[in-house]
Amino acid sequence: xxxxxxxxxxxxxxxxxxxxxxxxxxxxxxxxxxxxxxxxxxxxxxxxxxxxxxxxxxxxxxxxxxxxxxxxxxxxxxxxxxxxxxxxxxxxxxxxxxxxxxxxxxxxxxxxxxxxxxxxxxxxxxxxxxxxxxxxxxxxxxxxxxxxxxxxxxxxxxxxxxxxxxxxxxxxxxxxxxxxxxxxxxxxxxxxxxxxxxxxxxxxxxxxxxxxxxxxxxxxxxxxxxxxxxxxxxxxxxxxxxxxxxxxxxxxxxxxxxxxxxxxxxxxxxxxxxxxxxxxxxxx
Ligand code: PDD
Numbered sequence: 001x002x003x004x005x006x007x008x009x010x011x012x013x014x015x016x017x018x019x020x021x022x023x024x025x026x027x028x029x030x031x032x033x034x035x036x037x038x039x040x041x042x043x044x045x046x047x048x049x050x051x052x053x054x055x056x057x058x059x060x061x062x063x064x065x066x067x068x069x070x071x072x073x074x075x076x077x078x079x080x081x082x083x084x085x086x087x088x089x090x091x092x093x094x095x096x097x098x099x100x101x102x103x104x105x106x107x108x109x110x111x112x113x114x115x116x117x118x119x120x121x122x123x124x125x126x127x128x129x130x131x132x133x134x135x136x137x138x139x140x141x142x143x144x145x146x147x148x149x150x151x152x153x154x155x156x157x158x159x160x161x162x163x164x165x166x167x168x169x170x171x172x173x174x175x176x177x178x179x180x181x182x183x184x185x186x187x188x189x190x191x192x193x194x195x196x197x198x199x200x201x202x203x204x205x206x207x208x209x210x211x212x213x214x215x216x217x218x219x220x221x222x223x224x225x226x227x228x229x230x231x232x233x234x235x236x237x238x239x240x241x242x243x244x245x246x247x248x249x250x251x252x253x254x255x256x257x258x259x260x261x262x263x264x265x266x267x268x269x270x271x272x273x274x275x276x277x278x279x280x281x282x283x284x
Pocket of ligand 1: 035180181182183184185203204205206207208209242243244245
């Protein structure tokens with residue numbers, strides 16, 4: 001059965017969905033996106049993702065093509081039409097189609113696309129039991145990584161390199177310090193303190209990151225928001241990543257060297273449990 005996707009106000013079978021070859025999302029990656037997870041048919045942290053979409057768009061001189069309630073309704077409609085229990089919803093907004101020109105067009109109409117990916121058992125991902133292996137790569141992205149644009153080629157290259165080396169993902173390193181994972185925020189734990197890079201242009205302000213840090217502080221865990229070196233990461237007691245698709249995922253190996261005992265650590269496990277439980281409760 002093919003998916004029903006949303007394109008500019010219409011819900012259509014994926015085979016019938018289309019956008020212009022002149023769409024600036026295609027020609028310039030002039031587009032932003034969001035990924036919201038779905039558990040038991042409900043949206044996880046929808047408002048956080050909607051707020052970040054608004055910010056990404058405004059940083060690029062665009063406005064929201066529809067308001068929060070209309071986005072929420074469209075997300076719910078997609079969940080229902082595709083019978084999604086657990087999964088992901090991708091929301092892509094481009095500046096629209098216009099004759100090719102580097103300058104922003106004055107009068108293009110934004111393109112809005114949403115689609116689902118079914119992921120049965122998303123919260124019971126077996127990788128959470130074993131942890132994942134990461135390699136380090138230089139962070140060669142641009143300097144506005146705080147905007148969630150669709151320029152994801154370097155992330156793809158990093159994941160391909162990781163796969164070729166028998167790892168699951170890559171952590172990016174700038175000036176000796178870890179910025180983030182290719183599609184997640186990066187953390188280490190040392191002597192009970194959780195360390196993750198402070199917000200800035202170098203990383204995406206993860207929606208999962210915000211929630212996880214709040215839960216950690218509420219649970220009286222110590223949190224330091226600062227850059228950490230690759231060396232610190234290799235000698236940490238634990239490491240983990242967070243994202244809308246992986247929630248809290250333990251990292252057990254960095255560049256072939258074990259982190260801590262080489263198994264998911266207690267703080268990552270606890271944060272994962274708290275995050276999933278609390279977010280299920282608050283889901284919309
Ligand atoms: N990735 N950093 C980067 C570079 C990301 O692409 C993501 C999200 C995150 C975590 O953000 P959040 O917690 O809001 O998901 C951090 C999504 C899941 C993706 O592209 O698949």
